[in-house]
Amino acid sequence: MGSPMAHNLLKAGVDLTVWNRTKTKCDPLISLGAKYKPSPEEVAASCDVTFAMLADPQSAVDVACGKHGAANGIGPGKGYVDVSTVDGDTSKLISAQINSTGALFLEAPVSGSKKPAEDGQLIFLTAGDKALYETVGSLLDIMGKSKFYLGDVGNGAAMKLVVNMIMGSMMASFSEGLLLCEKVGLDPDVLVKVVSQGAINAPMYSTKGPSMIQSLYPTAFPLKHQQKDLRLALGLAESVSQSTPIAAAANELYKVAKSHGLSDQDFSAVIEALKSKIQHSENQ
Ligand SMILES: NC(=O)C1=CN([C@@H]2O[C@H](COP(=O)(O)OP(=O)(O)OC[C@H]3O[C@@H](n4cnc5c(N)ncnc54)[C@H](OP(=O)(O)O)[C@@H]3O)[C@@H](O)[C@H]2O)C=CC1
């Protein structure tokens, strides 16, 4: 996600400096004109605004607050925008560390996957320092089609987790439908067409359905991240004693899929967890 977002900033003429743990992934951006610094600390020290797009809470904290993390290089007059999907507590921890240096913090997780990231069509769910939201508005507009400002740090993270909780359950339910269709002798390709014309139409069904029917899961949103988001959403629900049995059941399916080596496949590979071969081995 970070690469296509950075690519769009470069294309728009933004003066860009990049860092990634695996440096080779920066090379295409460097060849297009991005500068490179060897640590998050040095990126933050040399830029007015630093964007972070990391895998999960642990990596987001490491890159912001760890040794050679961004907080060591940032300070007054600068801003840190974390666009990773994390939980509110993680975001608050990072915010406190960044704010303690005199810099501003904005959480801005995104809705939309690889293609919207490439097309500059993401949806930003932001919260935190309003002044930074206003400063980076034009950059968010380059990478996205809309942006929401939701108030205090934690609200953007919570909104993102609720959205992805719904999405994870939808995909699990769609998977059940595709397999049931096939089992009763109906053509699942026709199901995809029927669904696409009715009230439950969602772009992800028509985009991912045809490849799911062929047991192909080209990665846009890695399954391990969908399971991470369900896990974090269940924690959010528990924190307010909200019952979420559908999401809890879906989470179990993603865990089964992960245990069968599907972590780096697209999250639509959750359908494999419902196939009888896997179910059989789980029951042994
Ligand atoms: N893919 C999607 O459709 C969407 C993803 N998201 C969210 O965006 C974030 C990134 O997703 P995505 O790009 O798909 O994920 P990837 O797994 O492709 O990328 C994860 C990034 O995090 C880095 N990273 C992982 N662990 C560490 C660590 N310990 N220290 C430093 N860097 C680390 C990776 O570095 P390296 O290259 O070295 O491995 C890589 O740059 C996640 O939070 C995800 O939930 C949000 C919306 C859509």
Ligand SMILES: O=CCCC(=O)O
């Ligand atoms: O976090 C990933 C979201 C993927 C999407 O919105 O299509």
